[in-house]
Structures are given as C-alpha cells and as structure tokens.
Amino acid sequence: MAYYQEPSVETSIIKFKDQDFTTLRDHCLSMGRTFKDETFPAADSSIGQKLLQEKRLSNVIWKRPQDLPGGPPHFILDDISRFDIQQGGAADCWFLAALGSLTQNPQYRQKILMVQSFSHQYAGIFRFRFWQCGQWVEVVIDDRLPVQGDKCLFVRPRHQNQEFWPCLLEKAYAKLLGSYSDLHYGFLEDALVDLTGGVITNIHLHSSPVDLVKAVKTATKAGSLITCATPSGPTDTAQAMENGLVSLHAYTVTGAEQIQYRRGWEEIISLWNPWGWGEAEWRGRWSDGSQEWEETCDPRKSQLHKKREDGEFWMSCQDFQQKFIAMFICSEIPITLDHGNTLHEGWSQIMFRKQVILGNTAGGPRNDAQFNFSVQEPMEGTNVVVCVTVAVTPSNLKAEDAKFPLDFQVILHPIDVVSCPSKKHLSAHPSLR
Known part of the structure; x- marks a missing residue:
C-alpha cells in the first residue's frame, strides 16, 4: 500500500x-x-x-x-x-x-x-x-x-x-x-483508464492460473470494468471466425458463474460483442442454442440463459482461456489476483508530474525521470502498482505503432512490485479492431 x-x-x-x-x-x-x-x-x-x-x-x-x-x-x-x-x-x-x-x-x-x-x-x-x-x-x-x-x-x-x-x-x-x-484501432487499457482514471490489472489467460469466476465476481463487487481480447487471426484484421468469435477484437465481460451440469459443476463466463444486435456470437459450448443449456438442471437456467441475438453469450471458462488472450480489470482499488482474488482494504496514491532530469549517455541524449516514494505498511501480495502515462507523443512515432520507445525500472526493497503500464506505449498486444 x-x-x-x-x-x-x-x-x-x-x-x-x-x-x-x-x-x-x-x-x-x-x-x-x-x-x-x-x-x-x-x-x-x-x-x-x-x-x-x-x-x-x-x-x-x-x-x-x-x-x-x-x-x-x-x-x-x-x-x-x-x-x-x-x-x-x-x-x-x-x-x-x-x-x-x-x-x-x-x-x-x-x-x-x-x-x-x-x-x-x-x-x-x-x-x-x-x-x-x-x-x-x-x-x-x-x-x-x-x-x-x-x-x-x-x-x-x-x-x-x-x-x-x-x-x-x-x-x-x-x-x-x-x-x-x-x-x-487502439488498446483496451487506454479506453479503460480514460473512462475511469483507474488502475489496470492485466490477466494473461494462457499463463495465469487464476480462478476466473472468483476474479470476475470480486472485480464486479468492487465496481470494476472488465474487458477481454482475442488474438489475431490469419490476417491482421478483425474477422468473424467459424466458431462465432472475432479475431483481434475486444469484448466486455458481463458475468461469470458456476452452473450445475450433469453430475458436477462447470464454470462459465458471459461476454458481449460491441458489434451489437444480430452480429457474431460464440457457437460452441454454452452458446445460446447449445445442447449444454438443454441438459442443465440448474435452477438459475432461465435467469442466465437469454436466447437473443444481442451480441451477448456464455461460454465455458476453459474455452475462454483457450480462445482469448487477455482479460483486463480496471478499478479504483487494485485487485490482488495471486492471494485469493482479494481487494486491498486501503489504497493510497502518489502522483509525480513533469519532474524530469535531463541527462546524456553514450547512446545519445535521453530524459531520465527519477522519483522517490516510501511504502510504510507492507503486506502480503502486491504492495505497489506503478503506472506511467506519457502526455506528449514523439513526432516520429506513428499512431499505429504497437510499442512506444520507453523503458522504466522500479527499484524497491524488500517488497514485491507490480509494474502496470498505462497507455499504448507499453502494450504487449496488438491494437484491437
């Protein structure tokens, strides 16, 4: 904190x-x-x-x-x-x-x-x-x-x-x-921050062993905005695929549940496509017309399953983690996903502006911004979230460039640090269509 x-x-x-x-x-x-x-x-x-x-x-x-x-x-x-x-x-x-x-x-x-x-x-x-x-x-x-x-x-x-x-x-x-x-074309992180002034938690779905249902419910309870993105397809454009998803595309996460299925439970997640009514929706397991909805005896079936061509659909969390590349949670209160998907009880902010120290290196001229801050109440999990925003784009940078030529380091001891990029210059994924 x-x-x-x-x-x-x-x-x-x-x-x-x-x-x-x-x-x-x-x-x-x-x-x-x-x-x-x-x-x-x-x-x-x-x-x-x-x-x-x-x-x-x-x-x-x-x-x-x-x-x-x-x-x-x-x-x-x-x-x-x-x-x-x-x-x-x-x-x-x-x-x-x-x-x-x-x-x-x-x-x-x-x-x-x-x-x-x-x-x-x-x-x-x-x-x-x-x-x-x-x-x-x-x-x-x-x-x-x-x-x-x-x-x-x-x-x-x-x-x-x-x-x-x-x-x-x-x-x-x-x-x-x-x-x-x-x-x-643009980046989900940019829009989320511009609409809220919040902090982004980026979940890499192919590598993060996160409990998706609990993460979505925790974020929803905190009033967070939740979105996700698909990877690029055969071409570098947004295209509807045979399974109903759109490549290189952004979706809104609207819910997640555990639902009774056969003799056990299955985790499902609800998404919405900004293309809107009558447009592409998931056609696989737990989609609007799928067999899974016919077979479930869950008492919430009529509440959860709305068979409408409104761009919103359910899919299994397993399919979601395979078909999507990342999920973004934006909240005023950062969410710790590595310690039970919990919320920090207290959160404080330090903001540094325009404190630039000019310097030179063997590689040529550069601007070094150096900031000092203290963390007085260490706790388990994430203690510090660092966001970097560049207000002026260099004139030689094209708008469609995926990465911005900016590096930064956070040196802290003895606590853990999470570096959270804000703005497209540090995005690790391509711009979305």
Missing part, C-alpha cells in the same frame, strides 16, 4: 480547447440558433485520412439527430445499457467494449455522462468528460453526426431505439484524440 507524501487535492475539470459548455449553450439559446463547433467541424478533417482512405468514404454528410429518420431523438431512453451500442465503420471495439462495461457501473458513468436532453434547453451542444493524465477533461461537441444514406457512419442508435448518447460520446472521444481515424 503506497503512502501519500502530500495531501490529496481534488482535481479541477479542464475545459478542452477552452470551451465552456454553459457559456456556449446560453449564447446559442439567446441567439436562437444551434451550436456549430468550429474546433471539430462537420468536415472530412474530423473523420481523418486513415478512415477516408481505408473505407473509401465518399458522399459523407453531417446531420443532427432530429434530421434523421426514425422519430424524435433521445439522449437516454429509460436507462443506459451496453445494448444501446452498435459499432459502426470505425474499428473502435477497444473503446466500445470498455464503454459497454462502463454502462454497468453507475459510479463511473455519472462522471462521464452529464444530464442532457434533446428537448430541455436544447441548443445542439453536448458535453462529456474523460480522464487524461491525472485530471478530468470536459469535451464539448455539437450533435452533427457523419452519415451515409441517413445512417450513422460510426456508432449508430439501435434499430427503433433513437437513443443517441453512444454516438455523441464516441464523437467527443474522437475530438479528444484528434479525429475518428484516431479511434480506428
């Missing part, structure tokens, strides 16, 4: 591009017009060249939700759900899988989603918040969305739903990163 060297200070909300939501909205209301965001215009530049070229996009127009067919738009209808999300033309499953998990956590989602409406004080302007480098950043957008043939080009509302919070939140995240092209 780390020790605070300075009192915790509540971070203020940073206004992205110095745009104040209330000021802009009130000005539009007083002028009787809808907001047009010139910092993220309704133009090809906001989509980005990578998507325009790869998807061969043309005839893209921008429309506000009330100008689209399907009836009056809603920001949130009844309540938010992962089933409101339908992935579109951008390969941003890494963000949408994290967002799908966020919908299950009221504590986190209230920080991201402001109370907004298409009727009360509507001026075509919306706002969302994301965690960036130790502080919450508020991003303002207008509600003009790129469409082709009256269909949203990227995340779109579910059929007959007209619920636009996922489309608008995706647009705000695209603006924060630079364009929709910057959502095209």
Whole structure:
C-alpha cells in the first residue's frame, strides 16, 4: 500500500480547447440558433485520412439527430445499457467494449455522462468528460453526426431505439484524440483508464492460473470494468471466425458463474460483442442454442440463459482461456489476483508530474525521470502498482505503432512490485479492431 507524501487535492475539470459548455449553450439559446463547433467541424478533417482512405468514404454528410429518420431523438431512453451500442465503420471495439462495461457501473458513468436532453434547453451542444493524465477533461461537441444514406457512419442508435448518447460520446472521444481515424484501432487499457482514471490489472489467460469466476465476481463487487481480447487471426484484421468469435477484437465481460451440469459443476463466463444486435456470437459450448443449456438442471437456467441475438453469450471458462488472450480489470482499488482474488482494504496514491532530469549517455541524449516514494505498511501480495502515462507523443512515432520507445525500472526493497503500464506505449498486444 503506497503512502501519500502530500495531501490529496481534488482535481479541477479542464475545459478542452477552452470551451465552456454553459457559456456556449446560453449564447446559442439567446441567439436562437444551434451550436456549430468550429474546433471539430462537420468536415472530412474530423473523420481523418486513415478512415477516408481505408473505407473509401465518399458522399459523407453531417446531420443532427432530429434530421434523421426514425422519430424524435433521445439522449437516454429509460436507462443506459451496453445494448444501446452498435459499432459502426470505425474499428473502435477497444473503446466500445470498455464503454459497454462502463454502462454497468453507475459510479463511473455519472462522471462521464452529464444530464442532457434533446428537448430541455436544447441548443445542439453536448458535453462529456474523460480522464487524461491525472485530471478530468470536459469535451464539448455539437450533435452533427457523419452519415451515409441517413445512417450513422460510426456508432449508430439501435434499430427503433433513437437513443443517441453512444454516438455523441464516441464523437467527443474522437475530438479528444484528434479525429475518428484516431479511434480506428487502439488498446483496451487506454479506453479503460480514460473512462475511469483507474488502475489496470492485466490477466494473461494462457499463463495465469487464476480462478476466473472468483476474479470476475470480486472485480464486479468492487465496481470494476472488465474487458477481454482475442488474438489475431490469419490476417491482421478483425474477422468473424467459424466458431462465432472475432479475431483481434475486444469484448466486455458481463458475468461469470458456476452452473450445475450433469453430475458436477462447470464454470462459465458471459461476454458481449460491441458489434451489437444480430452480429457474431460464440457457437460452441454454452452458446445460446447449445445442447449444454438443454441438459442443465440448474435452477438459475432461465435467469442466465437469454436466447437473443444481442451480441451477448456464455461460454465455458476453459474455452475462454483457450480462445482469448487477455482479460483486463480496471478499478479504483487494485485487485490482488495471486492471494485469493482479494481487494486491498486501503489504497493510497502518489502522483509525480513533469519532474524530469535531463541527462546524456553514450547512446545519445535521453530524459531520465527519477522519483522517490516510501511504502510504510507492507503486506502480503502486491504492495505497489506503478503506472506511467506519457502526455506528449514523439513526432516520429506513428499512431499505429504497437510499442512506444520507453523503458522504466522500479527499484524497491524488500517488497514485491507490480509494474502496470498505462497507455499504448507499453502494450504487449496488438491494437484491437
């Protein structure tokens, strides 16, 4: 457990591009017009060249939700759900899988989603918040969305739903990163941290002897976000396979259970595919139409088994560990997976910023950041989690590069240390589609 060297200070909300939501909205209301965001215009530049070229996009127009067919738009209808999300033309499953998990956590989602409406004080302007480098950043957008043939080009509302919070939140995240092209391929860890400000626990499924059911239940009880990823397939693209899974793809973990089967018990795990309704689902054991559901006499069968083409499905934990490569748990309280999947009773944070020591080595110029901290209450298991965030990307680094040229060492004695990367530069897996 780390020790605070300075009192915790509540971070203020940073206004992205110095745009104040209330000021802009009130000005539009007083002028009787809808907001047009010139910092993220309704133009090809906001989509980005990578998507325009790869998807061969043309005839893209921008429309506000009330100008689209399907009836009056809603920001949130009844309540938010992962089933409101339908992935579109951008390969941003890494963000949408994290967002799908966020919908299950009221504590986190209230920080991201402001109370907004298409009727009360509507001026075509919306706002969302994301965690960036130790502080919450508020991003303002207008509600003009790129469409082709009256269909949203990227995340779109579910059929007959007209619920636009996922489309608008995706647009705000695209603006924060630079364009929709910057959502095209990415890393689950980035999205999880940006949506929560939490700490990542990375479980390598092929090598970690972890009790998955207990780990998922412990993380769920702690209010954690839980996602997972499949490895790449024959090609370096996301492709639906014969078993119903998608290669190089991110999923939301929505539950795990022990279920009665024949004369014993079987461990199963529930996942959701951001591709959404009517799209690819697992076709193996414990899938929606499998024989295992017919054979089980578990009294929770009707509660657990919902045979719907909604992108959500069950599979055995054994198959999950074979078919998926990693599971990511993001929580404000780090989870110790090597000592019974327990939560730390207390957790403190030390944050160092911009304390860089310049130096030179035989290999050329380099920046050495050296930080000292103390751990005053050692305990069993993980004592320290170290996260590194780089706020500025070197100009010579391409966005699609899998690794960032950064190394760091943690030297502590006599306790154990876990190094937990934050941001794509230390990711050990390829970007997800």
